Amino acid sequence: MYLRMKILCALLCYVGTQAEVRLPPTITHVEQPQYFHGGKNVSMFCEASGIPKPRFMWKRNGIVITKNEFMEFDPVLGNLKISNAIHRNGGDYQCIAENKWGTSMSNVAPLVYARLDSFSVDMNLQTYNVIEGESVSVKCDNIPESRPDPIFSWYLKTIGIDQSDASQIKENESIAIDVNGTLHLLNTKLKDSQPGQVYLCGITNKEHDTIVLGSETRITVEKNTQVSSTKLKLLAATHEVTGLIGKPVVLQCIFGGSSVPGIKWYSSSGVELVTDGMKYYVEKFGRQLTIQNVVEADEGSYLCVASNREARANIKLNVTSPPIWTQTIVSRHAVEGDDVIFNCKARSAIGERPVSMTEWYINGEALNLLKEAENGRQIELNPDQTSITIKGVSRDRDIMCIQCRLSNSVGSVFKDGFLNVLKPIKIWSRPPSTIIYNQEEIVDFSINASTDPSRTIDRKWFFNNNVLVPHQSYFEYDSVTGTFLFNTTLVKPENLEAMMGLYTCQLSHPDQTVNVTFTLKTNENSAPPVDTLDSTPDPVKSSNIYIIAVICGVLILVLAVVVILVLWKQRNPKAVYNVGAQEKNYNLTPIDELETEELRNDTSNSLDEIIELPA
């Protein structure tokens, strides 16, 4: 009694765990600022799916964040809040979502302390002397820390008045500011050096709405007594530029001289580049070429030419990129017993050092084949480590999250995914592979099938490989339970022949498809049907019943053979001597009858292939 209770309990528990919906976690959305300001609160959000609902953690520089006065996080909702953030709170942050089936990781993202420091106070008034008509380049000196990168501007101020009254200098044909913040007066005029006026460099950045001003610089322009104009010359150029794939890149050429020339841009193939509203933008009086959305083919030399061809500059554009995915992890819902392959492959931009070996992680921990083998997992790594195979996946062992990382000289890429394992589609009961129609009122086409609790089976029927929609009145069909009864009394006898043939039911959900196929045929010889309609729904008992039925059938057959032989002998004793024992046995074997019938039926099938079911 006790044992029986125990077995029952074990069975119930087994059924209980087997029936649950399982889904490893996957982070679907992370929101965190790139920059933060001292004294402000910083909020980050992380969302994930998974069953059961995942819980969250955050890591900073690889270390799990614990709750404290300044760090607050909600393991259920996934958000992290830093109160009154300080410089120290900067770092690489990562969200982690975990449930009993695995651990999903977000990409590591930096949180950067935004700053815009003041220029160090420099009381020395710098002076640049220049002859009228020549150019002068005024450096922006002692540039303070700025995160993100500084944006430069220049100001003109009258000595003695407040800095806030300084007026901004606008770039025009004769005034340029380069990418390093240097102010270029391309063709000085006497009025550029008003007594009592100084130039000031200012910087700001995208995270700040204040401008900090540098030390004062004076420019004195001497009158040019010579008549000849000064020669055109290159003042500044971005000689070597590195562009990241997908990002814009800025090329600059600044020429100075008495006459400020127009500038033309050429690609390495000699094509003139002009603003096309898509890829190329020639701006700032021709001094700047912006290439949008850089691609590998943009790598090469660019030429900027002052229109009178007196001066030119060559600019090399080096297009680089963190590893570029060629194949990456895609989350999978596999069926028990499947072999599952995950790929993780990337390349570097053309002409650059190759990517590192793929690093694999399972639930966030570096893959250790030995340890996995100890846990019974059959994991194989291909020789170049770009793919792993998990063999014969099991629902209780192999549901997991899986990650990979690849690096090169520019950066690294990371991908997170999961392997979920589903219970397969199981057929509990189905019609036999051949149904001999023997004038029964009801022919049972029912198929009872089950699958993973997270999936529903979609059933599609085919008759002789044509789609069959069982809407006719003689079909009683339930697409949910799979009950399918064919009431033959509702079909005119002359139409029945057209309904004999090959029936297929395609049972499927997005991750598995199973076909159940059987043949319905008439038995004109009125031989005893060998395959009777299987109406035993209990799969545990059905195998026993089947064996018993086979034994009974064999016994009955043997008995029948004996009876027939005896009768035959009594009625026609001579025949016994005429027919060899072997031949006789052959003749009387019912399988032989089936075979001949099948042959005949096959030929009729091929003839009737296009026959429509009677309406």
Ligand SMILES: *[C@@H]1O[C@H](CO)[C@@H](O)[C@H](O)[C@H]1NC(C)=O
């Ligand atoms: C920052 O968070 C603290 C504590 O949660 C709160 O008291 C304070 O009002 C918040 N400050 C801002 C600017 O939201």
Ligand SMILES: *[C@@H]1O[C@H](CO)[C@@H](O)[C@H](O)[C@H]1NC(C)=O
């Ligand atoms: C450029 O701007 C400066 C100062 O704003 C002005 O003096 C100069 O005439 C301008 N030059 C051209 C070519 O417009």
Ligand SMILES: *[C@@H]1O[C@H](CO)[C@@H](O)[C@H](O)[C@H]1NC(C)=O
């Ligand atoms: C900016 O400064 C860098 C480093 O000093 C220099 O290599 C580059 O040529 C400068 N660019 C321009 C446009 O002056």
Ligand SMILES: *[C@@H]1O[C@H](CO)[C@@H](O)[C@H](O)[C@H]1NC(C)=O
């Ligand atoms: C382009 O930049 C990358 C990354 O900095 C470097 O490895 C590579 O050698 C550069 N290529 C050329 C042609 O300078």
Ligand SMILES: *[C@@H]1O[C@H](CO)[C@@H](O)[C@H](O)[C@H]1NC(C)=O
């Ligand atoms: C299942 O049967 C349908 C209809 O005959 C056929 O199109 C399909 O290819 C079959 N699928 C499999 C997996 O055998």
Ligand SMILES: *[C@@H]1O[C@H](CO)[C@@H](O)[C@H](O)[C@H]1NC(C)=O
């Ligand atoms: C299908 O088979 C299962 C398992 O034997 C059984 O529990 C269920 O009641 C059956 N469903 C139908 C519709 O017959």
Ligand SMILES: *[C@@H]1O[C@H](CO)[C@@H](O)[C@H](O)[C@H]1NC(C)=O
């Ligand atoms: C089959 O159809 C006949 C005729 O309409 C009806 O009398 C009979 O009850 C049906 N059989 C079943 C099992 O539904």
